Amino acid sequence: MTRLFNDPAVFADEALEGFAAAHRDRVRPVTGGVVRAGATPAGQVAVVIGGGSGHYPAFSGLVGRGLAHGAAVGNVFASPSAGRIRSVARAAHGGAGVLLMYGNYAGDVLHFGQAAERLAADGIESRTFAVTDDISSAAPGESAKRRGIAGDLPVFKAAAAAAEQGLALDEVLAVAERANARTRSFGIAFSGCTLPGADHPLFTVPEARMAVGLGIHGEPGIGEEALPTADEAARLLVTTLLGELPEGIGRPEGQRAAVILNGLGSVKYEELFVVYRKVAELLGEAGVDIVEPEVGELVTSFDMAGVSLTLTWLDDDLERLWRAPADTPAYRKGSFAAPGAPGVGNVPAAEYTEHTEGIVLPEASEDSRRAAATVLTVLHTVAGTIDTHAEELGRIDAVAGDGDHGIGMQRGSTAARRAAVDAHAQGAGAGTVLARAADAWADEAGGTSGALWGTILRALGTALGDQDAPTAPRVADGVAQASAGVRRLGGAEVGDKTMVDVLVPFADTLTAATATGSPLTAAWDRAATAAETAAAATAGLLPRRGRARPHAEKSLGTPDAGAHSLALIARAVHGVLLDHH
Amino acid sequence: MTRLFNDPAVFADEALEGFAAAHRDRVRPVTGGVVRAGATPAGQVAVVIGGGSGHYPAFSGLVGRGLAHGAAVGNVFASPSAGRIRSVARAAHGGAGVLLMYGNYAGDVLHFGQAAERLAADGIESRTFAVTDDISSAAPGESAKRRGIAGDLPVFKAAAAAAEQGLALDEVLAVAERANARTRSFGIAFSGCTLPGADHPLFTVPEARMAVGLGIHGEPGIGEEALPTADEAARLLVTTLLGELPEGIGRPEGQRAAVILNGLGSVKYEELFVVYRKVAELLGEAGVDIVEPEVGELVTSFDMAGVSLTLTWLDDDLERLWRAPADTPAYRKGSFAAPGAPGVGNVPAAEYTEHTEGIVLPEASEDSRRAAATVLTVLHTVAGTIDTHAEELGRIDAVAGDGDHGIGMQRGSTAARRAAVDAHAQGAGAGTVLARAADAWADEAGGTSGALWGTILRALGTALGDQDAPTAPRVADGVAQASAGVRRLGGAEVGDKTMVDVLVPFADTLTAATATGSPLTAAWDRAATAAETAAAATAGLLPRRGRARPHAEKSLGTPDAGAHSLALIARAVHGVLLDHH
Known part of the structure; x- marks a missing residue:
């Protein structure tokens, strides 16, 4: 249930405005979203992420050193337009090209693709990459059709950390591809979400039941089961993910994995910790070495009650990128060796907006x-x-x-x-x-x-x-x-x-x-x-x-x-x- | 609604276990709660906070450099026992005494007071301090009877940062007193919370209504009003707090304030940002200089839907302490000049537990x-x-x-x-x-x-x-x-x-x-x-x-x-x- 809003039609805009006001030391609002408060260092590939609103901290909360250079956001659960994406990408561009990253949804694919074309016309080189971690959304043979859910985070982070280390645009894209190929998520839901101004949730789950294979836009699950205990839920998540190991990983024993237990919005942190307790135990029993786990709300689905588990199977490079420091409004880890504190850049914090006024109208009969x-x-x-x-x-x-x-x-x-x-x-x-x-x-x-x-x-x-x-x-x-x-x-x-x-x-x-x-x-x-x-x-x-x-x-x-x-x-x-x- | 649990009777214990597993780089489980993974530096006052479970990130999530040295936690909404508090305090003690901090509730006052007595018997000097920021819980003349809600955070932080800077026990206590005297909170709620295993929330708010003056244990409010817009809610919060300025602050113009807009558990971050947008605007209009605001879930009331606003009116000292770096599982800001990364200490991460077995039974007839x-x-x-x-x-x-x-x-x-x-x-x-x-x-x-x-x-x-x-x-x-x-x-x-x-x-x-x-x-x-x-x-x-x-x-x-x-x-x-x- 959403209770705090003004005009539902401007909810996403007002949320973005309040977010930027609360985090003005870290981010700078621009038309279409936010960029880092500090400029993208010259010669560094800019990673621009994005998608609909309602997924906080995705996407605006993940902008900062070690993660995205900018985030383009649309309305609640709606892709940002190509114009908004282009605006954010132009503001984030550091002269070395832009990698546009998003979850694999038709609207996002469409608009980010169009934005890439418009950037090319502006003389800015870019690549697009759609995350496809949700194993419930298509069969293993059709993994390109899969949606992006909480696996967005480790894939974004790997690419952004690679950009931070000075890799070129196509090398950063290759890192994103490798991270995505090794990332799998699976989720369960107990209730749908209710958009601002709506009276009813997008879907409901019967009491004491659970939807299996959730989507992060309130899409109903692919199946329904009895509500499990926390331990049973943990077992379902772990077993399902261990049942579909990425190519090249024969068995879980001895593997390292970044682990994300993600809350969808209305699950308490205490509940997540109860589930994580068992997740860690089960992964340990399977011989998996857990690397810097994250338990919390990272990619939400507004006020949906649900939880997803993400595993990114690490190699040496991916582990280094996962462990690399990050400093964003909603996601921080490690610390940067260089003093460059967040928000310290040579770009004035004044708002960056594109002006369309003053364009001459074509003559008309x-x-x-x-x-x-x-x-x-x-x-x-x-x-x-x-x-x-x-x-x-x-x-x-x-x-x-x-x-x-x-x-x-x-x-x-x-x-x-x-x-x-x-x-x-x-x-x-x-x-x-x-x-x-x-x-x-x-x-x-x-x-x-x-x-x-x-x-x-x-x-x-x-x-x-x-x-x-x-x-x-x-x-x-x-x-x-x-x-x-x-x-x-x-x-x-x-x-x-x-x-x-x-x-x-x-x-x-x-x-x-x-x-x-x-x-x-x-x-x-x-x-x-x-x-x-x-x-x-x-x-x-x-x-x-x-x-x-x-x-x-x-x-x-x-x-x-x-x-x-x-x-x-x-x-x-x-x-x-x-x-x- | 709580959905993910096993036996409700051990929910709080299992959540603490999962929390410690997810954050083993930062915290170390001990009997009764957690302490920092690294040892308290010799000669530094240890700040031990605590209270019931169900308030995450309060209290365990606030343990780390720049904030608490340890947290004692009880069951959901129940004070930890004196024995648990004593155990955590002993593990956190760095030889310079312990400041025990908690919200002002009868159970906490009782148990922390008893713990202080037992610590004295152990030869450990301690002081107790109860936070009283909630202005709706007693009249201004009876401020000592007020409860502690989200104002816990700035008061804990001021004391902990002072301890970090080497102040002596009574000086740290004096900082806590000054911070508390300058901290005021006020909240509103839209629904009660439902404890693990319970079928019904502790209280309900009629649809399209709002409870004014919430408690963080699902206590019903002191009044009820029609559900406001986000802007109206912001105005109510700001106006109420500006209506009760602490002693010595004549008018808000030209004052600096740490601002916390706290979500109680079931309010989305996007909603908080929409409200914060107006809060910042109104405080700006009143001439208040907002210093490093926090918008998010900091002291929750399980899955209660509600929001509270906290203002800490800063002087130079309090501003320095508020801006000081902190690095805990749930609350991070700035960065530490010294390299001592979190979790780097000379104490083995093995579990610290008190043993009571082997004590001889008194003879009996x-x-x-x-x-x-x-x-x-x-x-x-x-x-x-x-x-x-x-x-x-x-x-x-x-x-x-x-x-x-x-x-x-x-x-x-x-x-x-x-x-x-x-x-x-x-x-x-x-x-x-x-x-x-x-x-x-x-x-x-x-x-x-x-x-x-x-x-x-x-x-x-x-x-x-x-x-x-x-x-x-x-x-x-x-x-x-x-x-x-x-x-x-x-x-x-x-x-x-x-x-x-x-x-x-x-x-x-x-x-x-x-x-x-x-x-x-x-x-x-x-x-x-x-x-x-x-x-x-x-x-x-x-x-x-x-x-x-x-x-x-x-x-x-x-x-x-x-x-x-x-x-x-x-x-x-x-x-x-x-x-x-």
Whole structure:
């Protein structure tokens, strides 16, 4: 239960602000997250980590000497946008390139990948790396599909310590790969988490039961068992991890391992210690040499009650990196030989922000400005429709996903409307209004849906431009481009139970109808009907999205949230077209 | 909700064991708690802190360089016994005396005071100091009656840093006094906490409401208000603390303050940061200069949802001590100039335990050994009676106290029975059996009731001795001595709504009845009836005990738990006497 918040929509921003205020000796706020208070030493690779908010101390609490140079954070459980990641990476860059690190979730993969492209355009070399330690999220043969949970910490730390020691970008990346290949986690949960402003948790676990194989976004587990004693829980965690040793490690005897017993948010430290007591005993019996264990909250899932165990099987190099000192707001170990205390750098602690004002608007024709007014009405209607359905969308999403679809869509559509109002007031044409709305949606919403809706609006803006009056074929062409862009970016096809299942028939129907000379309003009506039919059909499909649970049979019978919201928007926009006809 | 435990009765012990295993580089387990892994430097005053378990990182997590030299911990929410405190103090002693520090609760005051006496007998000089920062627990004029909550940390730290700098025992005590006089805390709560194995929280707060003026043992607040926004909560905390500035501080403008925003256990760090954002803003507006703030879980109340704000108004000395480095499992700041890394000491990390075996039993007569068998039966019956009523006693205690009376009595009576069985098997007389049972009860139960029941059994043992057969007047004399001892130790009188309300009429009735020649069984029956009447009468009294809430009118109508359990035991013992008659 979250009790202390103001406007839930700005919870993550306010938390970041308070965090930076409490730790101004160690971190410096920048657009999109925080960087170390001191500058990245020239010639040192910068490790920039990130992900959604709600995982504290991941990600902002892990910024400091010996660990990350910066952290980009999004909304609660939503990936930061590419723009936010780029901003943090630019602020952290020390001239030797940037390694972008994150847990393996569709939204993060999308946005960090886009950020890397934008950094390349800025002339900053970067690499991306997704942590995949959660053994419950995919079979051993599909380890690249696994999610990142508390194994984030040892993998981030290994790479960051390597960067601190002066390794080059690709060498640091190789360290991250080796650390990740030797890191395995497994977790159990006793309750879901409740996002700020929500009345109900994302999922519930029946009393005296336990979900096995948790996700850190409140994803339900892959199985359910009776609530164990602390000792039984320890045995389950240890036995499961010893049952899947990384390649090259034949047996646990004589191996060294970094051990992390991680609390998900609502488990008391005393409980963790009771479990750790048995974990240490069992690992000892198996002949494993425990190296500098960590017991505590390191990667949380808001207020979820659960615990995970992580083992990183060490070689000499990895052990040295694990033992290396670190000094961040939430994670400190050892001490640095050099006096360079945290916060001592030659960069003023003034806030680093990117300025976007003062950019000249492209010229627009009278026709396009008139069309921009209609676009504005459409965006008002989209935001209003999402507001009305936000809770329902969250509920649908919570069945197989992390329940943040409604919140993300709300933030994105609201930001898009705001940006559109500004651009329109400055005299922008339809294309520029849509382009500004696209950037605002992607940046504010974060998450997968933010990136995809940014793509959709951008494609429409490009098709409409700022000169000509929009015609039905031009609109249809924009939608077709949006459809292609979303498929390219999201890597999903029809049948995967995503918004693509809806966007493709919508675009195809619109193109076919306008090609036969049908006016836009009538063509849109047919396309919206096709969208509604397709959205309903996703209820009969098993999900295949990267983030969805591999065994989430429960979601059969529920439509996909992204598909559903697209169909709702298509229908609402038809209403605007009717009025403006 | 506590989910991860084994036997609830050993939860605190197992948590301490796991904690020590996870932090063996920093701390060393000893009987009763932990001390630093490295030895206390010769000539340095040792600061030994302590209290019940369930407050992690208080108290064991605060042991290390720059902070405590040792921590004595009791059961969940129960003071450690004098024996445990003495053991930790002896292990931490560096030859320059010991400062014993704890929050101001009746049980802690009792046990730490007794420990100081026992240390004096060991030739170790010590001082005791109780922190009193919670402004909601007594009026400003009665600040000595206030409880200690998160202000424990800055007061412990000031004293420990002063010790680290080589100050003498009384100088360190003076620093503690000054820091405490300048420290104020105020808290709010949204839910009570649920002890391991319990089905229900110690208290509940209605949905969308908030308790104002929390205690850290799940004590209900002094008032109740509507659930505020995070900003409103921040304003309440700041305004309340600025409304009671310590003596000598006329106005907040231009003052420096150490600021601690403390989470009670179930509040997320993100929520704390959202609140801190406003706290920092409001203090800034008031002209207060915030020095090295702490936002996090520092003194918790198990899984209670709540937050407290602590301000320590700094002078130059206190600021230097607050900024001084510290390196403990849960609290680290700055870094030490000297290389002496944590855990580097010349003391072997082997466990330090006190051995009590091999002590010769006093000679006993046949008569006294026969009486010892009856004593054994009495202790079996006492333990059985408490087992049966443990839940009921906890429920009664939760109304005005911290709900641990049942658990404490259960642990104490079980340990007493075990010790009595051992002593009896070795051929001890009635006096020695009772003396052993007394020590076991006090050591295992901890808390106020542990100390008082230890006193009762010890007084009875002294009266019975190991030579003569017990007579009715001798038993009555023992009970009278117990009554006097309890009043002396607990500082309570009849009418204060404590066990004294029952013990005094019980003892008086027994003395009067046996004086007229009544046989023990009949006299005991009359005394037990008097006890039952007196226990029921406590339901009509306002509580006046130190630990009870100053405004806990709610407890009117509920009998006192300690009074009730004494009456239950008196009646049960009568049954044994009837059988043995």
